[in-house]
Amino acid sequence: MITISNLVKSFGPQTVLQGIDLTVTEKEVVVIIGASGSGKSTLLRCINFLEVFDKGEISIQNKKIVPEETNLNKVREEVGMVFQHFNLFPHKNVLENIIEAPVHVKKMDKAMAAEKALQLLEKVGLRDKAYAYPSNLSGGQKQRVAIARALAMEPRIMLFDEPTSALDPELVGEVLQVMKQLAKEGMTMVVVTHEMGFAREVADRIVFMGDGKILEEGPPEQFFTNPQHAKARQFLNRVL
Amino acid sequence: MIIILDIFLNTLDVFPRAALLTLRLTVTSLLLGCFIGLIIAFFRISSNKLLNYVATVYIGLIRGTPLIVQIAILYFGIASIVTFSQFWAGALALAIHNGAYIAEIFRGAIQAVDRGQMEAARSLGMSYPLAMRRIVLPQAFKFSIPPLGNQFIIGLKDSSLVAYVGMAELWGSGLSEAASNYRQLESYIVVGFYYLALVMLFSFLLKKLEKRMSLDTKLLD
Ligand SMILES: Nc1ncnc2c1ncn2[C@@H]1O[C@H](COP(=O)(O)OP(=O)(O)OP(=O)(O)O)[C@@H](O)[C@H]1O
Ligand SMILES: [Mg+2]
Numbered sequence: 001m002i003t004i005s006n007l008v009k010s011f012g013p014q015t016v017l018q019g020i021d022l023t024v025t026e027k028e029v030v031v032i033i034g035a036s037g038s039g040k041s042t043l044l045r046c047i048n049f050l051e052v053f054d055k056g057e058i059s060i061q062n063k064k065i066v067p068e069e070t071n072l073n074k075v076r077e078e079v080g081m082v083f084q085h086f087n088l089f090p091h092k093n094v095l096e097n098i099i100e101a102p103v104h105v106k107k108m109d110k111a112m113a114a115e116k117a118l119q120l121l122e123k124v125g126l127r128d129k130a131y132a133y134p135s136n137l138s139g140g141q142k143q144r145v146a147i148a149r150a151l152a153m154e155p156r157i158m159l160f161d162e163p164t165s166a167l168d169p170e171l172v173g174e175v176l177q178v179m180k181q182l183a184k185e186g187m188t189m190v191v192v193t194h195e196m197g198f199a200r201e202v203a204d205r206i207v208f209m210g211d212g213k214i215l216e217e218g219p220p221e222q223f224f225t226n227p228q229h230a231k232a233r234q235f236l237n238r239v240l
Numbered sequence: 241m242i243i244i245l246d247i248f249l250n251t252l253d254v255f256p257r258a259a260l261l262t263l264r265l266t267v268t269s270l271l272l273g274c275f276i277g278l279i280i281a282f283f284r285i286s287s288n289k290l291l292n293y294v295a296t297v298y299i300g301l302i303r304g305t306p307l308i309v310q311i312a313i314l315y316f317g318i319a320s321i322v323t324f325s326q327f328w329a330g331a332l333a334l335a336i337h338n339g340a341y342i343a344e345i346f347r348g349a350i351q352a353v354d355r356g357q358m359e360a361a362r363s364l365g366m367s368y369p370l371a372m373r374r375i376v377l378p379q380a381f382k383f384s385i386p387p388l389g390n391q392f393i394i395g396l397k398d399s400s401l402v403a404y405v406g407m408a409e410l411w412g413s414g415l416s417e418a419a420s421n422y423r424q425l426e427s428y429i430v431v432g433f434y435y436l437a438l439v440m441l442f443s444f445l446l447k448k449l450e451k452r453m454s455l456d457t458k459l460l461d
Contacts, residue, residue, distance in 0.1 A: 048363055077365035087360035091378050101364035104374060146360075153364055 001026045001157060001188055002047065007056035009042055016042045017053070018212040024157070027186045031199040034209035035235060040192040043209070044159045047190065048079050061156070077105065080150030084162040086142040088134040088149070094121070095130045098149045106153070113152070120148040124178050140171030144178055157188040164195060196239060200224055208232045244426045251417060251430065258413035259434045265331055265409055266396045272335035273395065277342030284347045295343065302340035308401050310337050315405040330402040338395045345391060349384035350376060382453050389446035393439055400435070410434055
């Protein structure tokens with residue numbers, strides 16, 4: 001589904017991604033973990049081409065994406081993204097947030113888009129909030145709307161960048177629940193998170209990053225019970 | 241006091257019409273100025289070096305010279321290239337002046353919108369112009385209303401300077417009135433009242449707009 005090879009990205013003199021190779025197959029849930037500053041967000045943002053990388057290749061569905069020659073907007077339609085700080089559009093209500101891109105990018109009929117949006121809201125348990133504004137929602141509700149908004153474009157893959165890090169502890173569960181459901185339905189997902197319980201339960205594969213490299217990867221059972229890399233052991237000691 | 245009232249009553253055929261001209265001149269130049277300002281603001285935040293340079297030079301020139309000099313240069317400059325009516329030449333000169341300040345207001349407001357908004361929009365497949373138009377600008381517009389209101393009031397008062405290229409707006413009429421009745425002080429006081437009334441009208445309308453917007457902005461995070 002996605003093949004990343006030798007991805008290199010620098011910010012000025014600092015090389016944040018030092019040659020990443022990663023393949024994500026269809027319906028797979030990959031959880032990326034690692035210390036702060038290890039380049040997890042940058043990697044996700046490169047997959048979405050929100051960040052311009054210096055070297056390497058990204059192929060989506062066996063099509064190599066050359067940023068200069070590709071309509072990246074089309075690529076992004078297929079790659080949904082959920083952010084740590086939700087980034088809902090504050091001047092639009094929940095329903096308008098969700099139908100914005102389907103109507104204005106995909107040129108979907110407004111009534112049809114709204115109907116679909118209500119179904120998505122049903123799915124994330126927020127049908128009754130369709131006409132609320134983001135500022136009147138809790139963090140957990142905002143993030144569930146953000147997930148519905150991304151899903152409205154019917155992406156083939158969903159990227160999550162620490163979707164629960166900005167939430168009060170008691171609101172984390174409701175968002176993880178939606179993500180679990182999504183995984184169960186067969187969505188291909190790449191998730192950056194510090195929620196080790198989620199990683200263990202939902203991930204098909206754990207990718208451990210450090211200093212801009214992938215230091216270790218493997219099935220969660222193996223990674224959590226028998227980490228190979230010294231840094232991974234250190235990291236797990238700190239977070240578990 | 242009596243003299244002031246006397247002049248006020250005796251100029252009722254002149255000053256209200258002149259005040260209307262001032263109002264038309266101001267509104268026209270500020271609307272044009274907003275248009276120029278928006279374009280220059282885009283130049284300023286664009287990654288294109290040339291556009292950036294054009295905007296920086298334009299803003300630098302306007303900020304670095306007195307308005308009266310700009311009006312004189314633009315007025316006679318415009319007049320020597322194309323024949324505009326006096327009104328349009330004056331309005332254009334004021335618009336070019338106000339446009340520079342409005343550009344900085346818009347630039348600040350656009351940059352005050354959280355970067356995450358643009359990123360979220362782009363991640364949904366929206367193009368840059370679409371995301372700008374549908375997501376960033378509506379929010380930036382709200383941020384820009386208070387400083388824009390301020391600039392509008394400055395623009396109204398600054399329009400008096402076109403009197404010096406021969407326009408008979410409020411200040412221009414005041415000058416000729418004083419010259420003919422030999423009551424300079426009293427005449428200028430009457431003119432001052434008219435400006436004050438216009439500014440109060442502007443402030444009132446702006447406050448109303450701001451209030452309506454702040455009802456909406458409560459919805460902002
Ligand atoms: N736009 C930017 N400009 C300059 N440096 C940046 C930029 N974005 C990220 N960095 C730097 O790149 C490095 C990796 O950042 P990144 O956000 O990818 O880390 P992360 O693994 O997601 O960390 P966290 O767990 O804190 O979110 C950090 O040192 C960060 O300071
Ligand atoms: Mg991060």
